[in-house]
Amino acid sequence: MTRPRWDELGEGFELPPLQKPPIERIQLVKYAGASGDFNRIHVEEDYARAAGYKSVFAHGMLVMGFLGQLVGDFSGGPAGILKISCRFRAITWPGDVITCRGRVSKKEAATQTVELSVQAVNQDGTVVADGTATVRLPKA
Amino acid sequence: MVDRSFLGRTSEPLTLSVEAGHIRRFVEALGEPSPIYTSEQAARAAGYPRIPAPPTFATALRPNDVRAGMGIDMRKVLHGEQEYEYRRPLYAGDTLTLVQRVADIYEKSGRSGAMDFLVLETTATDEKGEVVFVARANIVVKR
Numbered sequence: 001m002t003r004p005r006w007d008e009l010g011e012g013f014e015l016p017p018l019q020k021p022p023i024e025r026i027q028l029v030k031y032a033g034a035s036g037d038f039n040r041i042h043v044e045e046d047y048a049r050a051a052g053y054k055s056v057f058a059h060g061m062l063v064m065g066f067l068g069q070l071v072g073d074f075s076g077g078p079a080g081i082l083k084i085s086c087r088f089r090a091i092t093w094p095g096d097v098i099t100c101r102g103r104v105s106k107k108e109a110a111t112q113t114v115e116l117s118v119q120a121v122n123q124d125g126t127v128v129a130d131g132t133a134t135v136r137l138p139k140a
Numbered sequence: 141m142v143d144r145s146f147l148g149r150t151s152e153p154l155t156l157s158v159e160a161g162h163i164r165r166f167v168e169a170l171g172e173p174s175p176i177y178t179s180e181q182a183a184r185a186a187g188y189p190r191i192p193a194p195p196t197f198a199t200a201l202r203p204n205d206v207r208a209g210m211g212i213d214m215r216k217v218l219h220g221e222q223e224y225e226y227r228r229p230l231y232a233g234d235t236l237t238l239v240q241r242v243a244d245i246y247e248k249s250g251r252s253g254a255m256d257f258l259v260l261e262t263t264a265t266d267e268k269g270e271v272v273f274v275a276r277a278n279i280v281v282k283r
Contacts, residue, residue: 027169
């Protein structure tokens with residue numbers, strides 16, 4: 001796992017996009033178990049419909065996890081990730097294909113950090129989540 | 141509507157350990173293939189002392205829920221925003237104490253009428269008393 005060097009990166013540098021396989025219902029069950037978020041709206045069809053949704057839908061945090069994967073692929077794992085934040089914009093449904101993108105939006109010499117703008121987009125081009133990450137990198 | 145008197149309320153501290161098997165189940169659910177999260181050897185080869193947790197794993201370390209007894213209908217709850225601030229990576233074998241606090245309560249009017257917003261802040265402290273991460277969740281409660 002190689003880490004990019006702070007000196008080598010310019011503002012506007014684009015991370016390689018990360019396309020995830022289609023969301024499956026079983027993945028939502030696995031994510032509920034692994035994350036401990038047992039809100040029934042993500043796993044019980046009847047419960048989701050009674051609450052006014054067309055079906056169960058993904059935990060926002062699952063999509064943020066995809067953004068975490070994008071950032072971790074860039075930074076060489078979690079070591080340099082000082083901050084990651086995201087805003088949930090739209091619902092992600094079973095069958096949706098999420099692609100994560102990111103670019104360097106700012107460089108801070110004093111802290112040897114870069115700020116990344118990241119977003120998760122579905123197959124229709126709708127942004128389902130977007131946010132930022134602050135990553136500290138080796139200098140040279 | 142969420143009662144503003146809950147502002148500042150904190151949860152009972154909860155101490156738990158970060159387990160390698162838990163990290164493995166979490167990355168499997170994400171479909172995150174990096175071997176550093178599942179193999180001690182791969183983690184060390186990448187410069188980590190032990191198996192680290194991926195950046196959003198903090199969500200799987202659930203504090204006692206400060207919302208308990210606040211009368212919130214979970215069918216009306218949406219997760220608006222989430223932020224993690226890490227002072228250092230999380231590792232398998234860490235023992236952390238988690239406290240959740242109601243950091244803010246406010247209301248806003250949107251297209252679909254007034255909604256309540258809750259900001260929940262979770263702080264994780266290690267055995268040395270050092271803060272490992274601070275998590276902030278913006279929760280939307282539809283009326």
